[in-house]
Amino acid sequence: MIQVCLNGPRSAGDGAAVPLFPGAMAESAARAVAAGAAEVHVHPKTPCGDDTLSPRAVAEVVTAIRAVVDVPVGVTTGAWAEPDPGRRVERVRAWTVLPDHASVNWHEPGAELVAAALLERGVGVEAGLWSGTDGPRRFLASPLAPRVLRVLAEVMDADPGTAEESARSLLADLGTAHGISVLLHGEDGAWPVLRLARRLGLDIRVGLEDVLVLPDGQPALSNAQLVRAARDGADIRWPAPGRGPQSGDANP
Secondary structure, eight states, rough: EEEEEOOOOOOGOOTTTSOOOHHHHHHHHHHHHHTTTOOEEOOOOOOOOOOOOOHHHHHHHHHHHHTTTOEEEEOOOOOOOOHHHHHHHHHHHHHHSSSSSEEEETTSSTTTHHHHHHHHHEEEEEEEEESSSSHHHHHHHHHHHGGSEEEEEEOOOOOTHHHHHHHHHHHHHHHGGGGOOOOEEESSHHHHHHHHHHHHTTTEESSSSTTTTTTTTTBBBOOOHHHHHHHHHHHHHOTTOOOOOTTTSSSS
């Protein structure tokens, strides 16, 4: 499964390809889904381009995207969008249009409170477990862990030379993670991580939130182009249809 991450906390300074307004996000989502994405992850924005959890912004973006695609749509609950944990929970409880799922970064203060609020409202929780944080340890000890939709194993190492090693270390920290499905992705070192994910038979995420360049280093012109590169590119070695992880890669 490929999830497209449309924009993240990026701004206009990251390039015109990054969609910042509901109409642009919907158009980008539609093209990415046509290119092969099966889910959408998006960061709603204020008119100034900052990430927000406001009910109005979430409703506008989720509604706009659902008008053009028929796939699950998820949003962020990152602490940078609302630093106060109590306020973050209030925002979630005030949402008038619910996304299918929302990511919760487990290393952030108030993560379990936010996750519980989402679960109470019937919104799936993607547990964001970042490399280099105590998120994996906290998640594995959490009573909410068995109830999440999936784990987002997020490799924060942007060095293409070491990103795969960091990914393997993060997966080792997670162990079996309560048998929950794992989506593995990286930041600016995304392509080596995606290659590893496909060899291991894991779901992946790609888009302008995570990476601004194609496997050959050329600037990406759209989210759809990144999805096509992940789906078809020679630099990503996909398992043959019906096959699981490749020999020798079963134990990260």
